[in-house]
Amino acid sequence: MSIGVSEAAERLGVSRQRVLQMIADRNLPAERVGRSWSIDEVDLARRRVPLGRPLSPEMARGFLELAAGSRPSLDARDISRLRARTVRLVREVASGADPAGLLRSWLPHRADRLEKSVAAADLDHAMADHRLVASGVSDPRAGMASPRMGEGYVDEQLAAPFFAEHFVVDAGSSVPANLIVHVARCVPPVSPVLIAADLADYRAGREDGQAHVVLAEWIESGDYDEDLLFGRRRP
Known part of the structure; x- marks a missing residue:
């Protein structure tokens, strides 16, 4: 055709x-x-087209708000652009192509991703802190929960006291990462799209594959406002 x-x-x-x-x-x-x-x-x-330029922090947040069912505080033209991206993401999932690559390309500015380490005995306590919003591998929808790894978002103004209270240090060659902290100017709403973006940031085949699964299950569930998410741009 x-x-x-x-x-x-x-x-x-x-x-x-x-x-x-x-x-x-x-x-x-x-x-x-x-x-x-x-x-x-x-x-x-x-045809494999370039994945596209990264969204600005404001547009990245708008994209994630749209995916979470909230109308972003953006003008109509910007919302239309974001809807075009959601349509492309859905089609990328349906085609079995590379939705993880798209999210890596589009959303690097949603937060600063930091690889941190905390004492194994203190990991659960850190993850239970209200300042840390669980996402990525720590969200049950990711299907990758591990007692040895935690992940979440923290507001940039709360990051320093959070790190100090839980004795969180930078990971390195001698200190393996067991806590991925996304430090954001404004913590985005957690949705399957955000979880998939977090998984994609591991840049590994297993996580990329699971990002695809998370998105496919979300699309199949229909658990979203189609008019809000797509407008007239139906996939």
């Missing part, structure tokens, strides 16, 4: 101009039909 430039752009999560440039550069096969281009869906599925 063939599609036009506009639909190809929506599926890839890029602009029409970007698709036209890909055609001009012969990076995307297309056939001229009158004044329009016709693109075979098979060729489009094979």
Whole structure:
């Protein structure tokens, strides 16, 4: 089946101009039909486009708020851009491609990811601290819970006292990491998308695969506001 430039752009999560440039550069096969281009869906599925620029901290938070079911405090144009990204993410999951890579590319500015270490006997106490919001491997939805590893988000203004109280130190060659702390200017809402992004940051096959599973289960569940998340951009 063939599609036009506009639909190809929506599926890839890029602009029409970007698709036209890909055609001009012969990076995307297309056939001229009158004044329009016709693109075979098979060729489009094979095309690996750049994953995209990282979102700014504000847009990253908006993206995560949208995924968690809240309307971001952004203008309509920015929300439309974020919805285009959610559509692309859903299609990446459906195609079995690389949703973990997308999230790594888009969301590095959501927080500072720190590899820390705490005494094994104190890990549970640190994870129970209300200042730390569990996510990543420590969220049950990740399916990767371990008594030897913890992960969560802490507000940047609360990070120093949290570290001091629990004697949290930097991990290194002689001190293995057992606590991943994401220090954020504003802690994002925890959703399957945030959990998947946290798993993707491990840059390992097992975690990437589990990120895909978390997203696929979320999409399959339908546990989201479709109108809020996608607007008119249905996947």
